[in-house]
Amino acid sequence: MKIEGLAAIVTGGASGLGGATAAMLAELGAKVAVFDVNDEAGAAHAQAIGGLFAHVNVADEASVASGIAAAEAAHGTARILVNCAGVAPAIKTVGKENVAHPLDAFRRTVEINLIGSFNVISQFAARLAAADPLGEERGVIVNTASVAAFDGQIGQAAYAASKSGVVGMTLPVARDLAQHRIRVVTIAPGIFLTPMLMGLPQAAQDSLGTQVPHPSRLGKPEEYAQMVRTIIENPMLNGETIRLDGAIRMAPR
Ligand SMILES: NC(=O)c1ccc[n+]([C@@H]2O[C@H](COP(=O)([O-])OP(=O)(O)OC[C@H]3O[C@@H](n4cnc5c(N)ncnc54)[C@H](O)[C@@H]3O)[C@@H](O)[C@H]2O)c1
Numbered sequence: 060m061k062i063e064g065l066a067a068i069v070t071g072g073a074s075g076l077g078g079a080t081a082a083m084l085a086e087l088g089a090k091v092a093v094f095d096v097n098d099e100a101g102a103a104h105a106q107a108i109g110g111l112f113a114h115v116n117v118a119d120e121a122s123v124a125s126g127i128a129a130a131e132a133a134h135g136t137a138r139i140l141v142n143c144a145g146v147a148p149a150i151k152t153v154g155k156e157n158v159a160h161p162l163d164a165f166r167r168t169v170e171i172n173l174i175g176s177f178n179v180i181s182q183f184a185a186r187l188a189a190a191d192p193l194g195e196e197r198g199v200i201v202n203t204a205s206v207a208a209f210d211g212q213i214g215q216a217a218y219a220a221s222k223s224g225v226v227g228m229t230l231p232v233a234r235d236l237a238q239h240r241i242r243v244v245t246i247a248p249g250i251f252l253t254p255m256l257m258g259l260p261q262a263a264q265d266s267l268g269t270q271v272p273h274p275s276r277l278g279k280p281e282e283y284a285q286m287v288r289t290i291i292e293n294p295m296l297n298g299e300t301i302r303l304d305g306a307i308r309m310a311p312r
Contacts, residue, residue, distance in 0.1 A: 060196055060291055063088035066134035068127070070094040070117050070144040070179055073101035075253030076203060077143030079280030080287050082108050087288070089139065092130035094123075094179070096144075117144045117175030123182050136190040138198035140183045141287055142176045145203060147255065149214035165217040172221035173228075176202055180232060180243070188239040195240065199291050202229065202245040204300060209247070210309040222247070226300045233298035242297040244290045249304025251278040271305040278303065 067084045071077035072093035081104065085091045091110035095101035098114055105112035111133050115126035130137055148168055152160050180200055187198045204225040211219025225245055233243040250256070250267050256277065259267075268276040286303050290296050 066090045066137040067139035068092045068137045069141045073097045073104050076280050076283045079284040080141050083284035090134035094126050118170045123178050141201045143203050145172045147218050151214050152216050168217035169221045173224035192240050197240040200243045201287050201290050204245050204247040206247050206249050206304050212309050213312045230298045244296050245300040247302045249307045271307045
């Protein structure tokens with residue numbers, strides 16, 4: 060699809076990969092709605108790119124419904140959805156002093172990363188299904204998994220489970236939505252330099268970067284956004300998860 064003039068929703072769009080994606084879409088002439096729980100950063104970024112901010116918790120049905128309604132009132136029916144909202148806790152299955160992984164933390168991770176992604180997908184697609192097609196397509200959904208879906212590290216049981224769920228639902232959701240002419244593609248990023256990693260000392264960032272075979276550095280959020288652009292623009296990409304990782308395969312720790 061040609062991005063210019065289309066309405067788009069980016070969850071987790073206040074920061075990091077979602078922030079860069081929202082900026083790329085706005086730059087290419089899309090009307091962008093940023094959905095995030097971080098009000099300050101979300102409103103500032105939306106203003107900077109000429110978009111709209113809505114406080115949305117992706118894990119909450121009513122919150123997503125009201126965000127989609129606000130975005131639609133301002134921009135019309137959204138054709139593009141990019142799911143970037145996510146959390147990444149590091150907790151071992153059995154921790155220090157033989158304490159079991161708190162179940163709440165596991166549940167919250169799955170609720171935001173997996174159920175939250177599906178919650179936005181289903182509500183976005185239900186609205187879009189009622190819109191006229193543009194040529195052979197109605198719209199595109201891009202999800203964000205992680206290489207942890209395939210090579211989860213020590214402490215990533217919840218995170219890897221949530222992200223492999225995103226990978227697992229990609230094909231069946233693409234098949235479900237094919238009749239509505241909506242494509243679904245998932246990106247599994249390797250290690251990208253987002254606020255999460257910017258907090259680490261330079262030496263730690265460099266060390267992570269050297270684990271990437273080629274190019275031997277951390278990914279840039281703009282490179283993630285570039286992948287999103289390719290997915291939106293190439294109508295044959297559908298039902299697939301694409302690793303974007305410089306050939307890294309994560310070690311156990
Ligand atoms: N940075 C990496 O190296 C990397 C690698 C693989 C996958 N990912 C995935 O990419 C996505 C973006 O990560 P990032 O590195 O840009 O992190 P980030 O922390 O910069 O951005 C995540 C955003 O999601 C928002 N968010 C969290 N919970 C939310 C909720 N319930 N509802 C709405 N918004 C919520 C946060 O406020 C934040 O703005 C995540 O899903 C993450 O798991 C990141």
